[in-house]
Amino acid sequence: MQVNDKPGSIAGQPRCRLMTSPEPAPSALTHHADDGLICGYRFEPDGGVHSVASTTEAHSLLSQQGPGFVWLHMNLSHTASLRWLRAHAGLSENFFEALVEGSRSSRIERDEDALFAVLNDVTFDFSFDAKEVETLWASVTRGLVVTARRRPLRSVDRLRTAVRRGAAMTSSVDLLDHLLRDQADELQRILRRASERLDEVEDELLAGRHERHGAELAGLRRLMVRLQRLLTPEPSALTRVLGRPPGWMSADDLQQLAQANEEFSLVLRDIAALQDRVKLMQEESATKVAEENNRSLFMLTMVTVLALPINLTSGLFGMNVGGIPFAQTPAGFWWMVGLITAFTGLIAWRVMHRLRDRGR
Secondary structure: OOEEEEEOOEOOEOOEEEOOOOOOOHHHHHHHOEOOEEEEEEEOOOOOEEEOOOHHHHHHHHHHOOOOEEEEEEEOOOOOHHHHHHHHHOOOHHHHHHHHHOOOOOEEEEEOOEEEEEEEEEEOOOOOOOOOEEEEEEEEOOOEEEEEEOOOEHHHHHHHHHHHOOOOOOOHHHHHHHHHHHHHHHHHHHHHHHHHHHHHHHHHHHOOOOOOOHHHHHHHHHHHHHHHHHHOOOHHHHHHHHHOOOOOOOHHHHHHHHHHHHHHHHHHHHHHHHHHHHHHHHHHHHHHHHHHHHHHHHHHHHHHHHOHHHHHHHHHHOOOOOOOOOOOOOOHHHHHHHHHHHHHHHHHHHHHHHHHHHHO
């Protein structure tokens, strides 16, 4: 996707025009972004939205401390983005430490007079691979929201689309809440697709066609485990925020965060249920494979047992010693064939008799 900085309008105000395709690839941002700025908006208290076309304009807005708030979405793959954020965004050192350390645990916590959020989301080219889960870092104050990522993410793109379509954002916490809800919606869509695929795999397992689904089930389970581990918010961090919020947060802001946390809890329960379902299907597939292996082993054992008389007899008669029976008898060969056949038939009858008794 490419960000077009030509002016348009949202709620009667100028804005940047965004196409409905995904975020621009990191390679394209190197040539088209200004200090790693993917997009920026200034939200007015009356609902108006203005585009922020460059980091120069963003710096001017931040220095004015006007009404409303500003949202800046940054690309960390751009080499100049961290330098600009350190120099002009006024973010705390904890924010940059988290970027360097690569903190992946989802959480929303208080950072002095700001909210610091670490959110994990799937990449835009997500294809049900556990490795395609990336991190979005966010800092939220009364007048500024900064989000930063290294690869294009789906939830942020949904938020940008909502802003383009004129979604009302009355406060910075409102924008964070919208981002959390977009992420929950995206996870629900992933779970719905995974559930539909599991339905197809389950039908094939019940029909006995399970040979090719072992790797797919393992990949789905690995994805569910990774999503559950990375997306589960730290309850203690959010509890501390709700119990001792920054002074600029209102009661409505706290209620929004609490409701967003409840929605995430529902999604995580769905992930856990789907993970248990994948586990049961893996066990069913393993059981069928074990049954086939047992049948193959049984057939191999039967062949070995039935071939035992002829192997023993040929081994004994193959010794070059005197006194071998029927050595001087013209029909000795046929006598031995009949004897071996009789012993083999007796063993086969005994085995079949025991199998019938076990079946009963």
